[in-house]
Amino acid sequence: MSLLMILDYAGVALFAATGALAASRKQLDFIGFLFFAAVTGLGGGTIRDMVLGRPVFWIMDPTYVLVAVVAGAFVFFSAHRVEWRYRLLIWLDAVGLAAYSVLGAAKGMAATGSPTIAIVTGVMTGALGGVLRDVLANEPSVLLRPEIYITAALAGASGFTAMHAMGQPLIVSASFGAVLAFALRGGAIHYGWMLPRYKSRPGRHPDEAMRPPKRKKKRG
Template sequence: MLLQYLDYLGVAVFAVTGGIVASRKQLDFIAFLFFATLTGIGGGTLRDLLLGVPVFWVENEGYLFVCVIISIVVWFFAHLIEKLNKPLRWADAIGIAAYSVMGAAKAMSVGDTVLVAVLMGVSTATFGGILRDTIARDPSTIVKSEIYVTAAFAGAGSFVVLAHLGLPQIVAAAIAAAIALLLRGGAILYGWTLPGYRSGTES
């Protein structure tokens, strides 16, 4: 049940980020629906296509209803959401934490290897946001120096490790999601980064 809730949470908070982007560009309600749905289900769709399993929102249209509800909420309350501290980035952080675990868990459930499970967790957690920023023509966080993909990698990787160590899935999921959220939250609050590449010719 925790993994199911994480899946719904990931869709919902990523849909919020899509709606916020639409509100900042002062788009119409159909555009709100488009951005919320694209961002909410984009990562999970890529995951399921790569895993060769039925696409989750095709089997369960409840995920689409979540995106519609979020679109309506953001349409009416975007001005209040914007008063929160960095709402887009925090919603993105929660989505990364939830979806990095869910993506890895789904890959493991169909018998894929550890490396594939981690990759599925990372792609599930980041692809929706990449699509959102690309279509909106906004600078993507993925090309900035602050921790972003690393948080998704840490969440997916720690879940896979903890699950293989024999921890109950619910415990492994909770710990892994917390690790991902901690890393991304630190980047938002304190500008945490990892060392970047430097050419050997630079002084």
């Protein structure tokens, strides 16, 4: 089994587990767990393959669906043993993001040969699973949290792509990208690392924005 396939299965399993943990927080039934696990574990890679115009990976190899289902079932029967499920969720998400940002970059590079596309597909694969999970669970999206998230996926994909361009072996390139992504995301979770935020006035409520501006009264 190749390194990329190991990363692929690991990414699916980890993201599927975070989806099932989100289902546990919503106290869903067994089928709900499996649905959340499948959508979270397979969603990012599905969108990546559709964008690249390639056969969707889990249709070509249904083992990925089984991996997501097993992860979801495992969490269903074991989540009650975990006291801090949300903290486990975000740490598993960090590991999945690190693995999938590298895998997505590798698949983008293999499909197009373009470093730019490799970085885009790496970010897409690493981040979209968590976004889909939060939308389904009606939780605040990871994209809206203040600490670093997309930047970690960007760093992982870019690190892998840079090492690949320098002719480094696959295991070196993949390890460098994954460690870089996990270090950034882990630091963000543990230390609250974040990028500078937009500090101008916040946007107005849509209803307020649609009102015509008030005309100033003329003096005199």
